Amino acid sequence: DQQVKQNSPSLSVQEGRISILNCDYTNSMFDYFLWYKKYPAEGPTFLISISSIKDKNEDGRFTVFLNKSAKHLSLHIVPSQPGDSAVYFCAASGGEFGNEKLTFGTGTRLTIIP
Amino acid sequence: GAVVSQHPSRVICKSGTSVKIECRSLDFQATTMFWYRQFPKQSLMLMATSNEGSKATYEQGVEKDKFLINHASLTLSTLTVTSAHPEDSSFYICSARDSASIQYFGAGTRLSVL
Numbered sequence: 715d716q717q718v719k720q721n722s723p724s725l726s727v728q729e730g731r732i733s734i735l736n737c738d739y740t741n742s743m744f745d746y747f748l749w750y751k752k753y754p755a756e757g758p759t760f761l762i763s764i765s766s767i768k769d770k771n772e773d774g775r776f777t778v779f780l781n782k783s784a785k786h787l788s789l790h791i792v793p794s795q796p797g798d799s800a801v802y803f804c805a806a807s808g809g810e811f812g813n814e815k816l817t818f819g820t821g822t823r824l825t826i827i828p
Numbered sequence: 829g830a831v832v833s834q835h836p837s838r839v840i841c842k843s844g845t846s847v848k849i850e851c852r853s854l855d856f857q858a859t860t861m862f863w864y865r866q867f868p869k870q871s872l873m874l875m876a877t878s879n880e881g882s883k884a885t886y887e888q889g890v891e892k893d894k895f896l897i898n899h900a901s902l903t904l905s906t907l908t909v910t911s912a913h914p915e916d917s918s919f920y921i922c923s924a925r926d927s928a929s930i931q932y933f934g935a936g937t938r939l940s941v942l
Contacts, residue, residue, distance in 0.1 A: 746929065748930065748931075750933070755919070755936065755938060756935050756936060757832070757834065757921045757922075757923075757933035757934045757935045757936045758872070758921070758933045759933070760930055760931070760932060760933075763930060803871065803872070807929070815862075815874060815877070816862075816874070816931055818871045818872045819871060820870065820871045821871060
């Protein structure tokens with residue numbers, strides 16, 4: 715039962731354009747969401763998070779949007795840079811799992827085309 | 829962001845031997861650390877939650893006698909893969925949770941059992 719889904723396994727975006735990565739969840743008890751970036755053979759790097767009391771959080775080139783009614787969140791990267799090429803995971807916590815466990819999506823491989 | 833150090837980054841061992849992996853939070857204290865396993869092209873799967881001063885909580889299907897976890901201090905958790913076999917070959921990643929409930933990840937350990 716995949717409670718956090720990233721339906722696009724891969725995405726290619728031209729350098730300088732906006733990258734939009736999407737994530738859907740099924741558990742309405744989730745109340746905290748995070749995005750991580752991962753390079754091959756490395757651990758994930760925390761990018762940005764959002765609490766369910768907000769619908770937007772911005773940090774530099776990264777903005778996360780949360781639509782609770784649709785159980786959907788997205789990560790916007792603008793402008794996209796070659797160094798952004800990596801696998802991006804969304805993760806969620808809350809509900810019966812408390813704020814300890816993270817449930818990860820399956821990841822989206824982002825490729826920035828120079 | 830916070831720094832989590834994981835060591836070793838790569839280990840090759842013979843079948844039947846035990847391997848210890850260390851996870852340290854370098855600039856914050858972590859009462860809770862997590863151990864994940866990642867198979868190729870798949871998401872991170874939580875193996876266990878490591879709590880300082882108490883027993884680890886294992887996810888369903890994870891053998892506690894095979895994957896021994898010790899969280900002896902607020903900055904160190906260890907995972908020992910006992911009597912390793914080729915099917916234990918994988919990428920193991922630890923994380924430490926800070927006071928804001930963000931998990932910061934180590935760089936991961938690639939275990940290859942011959």
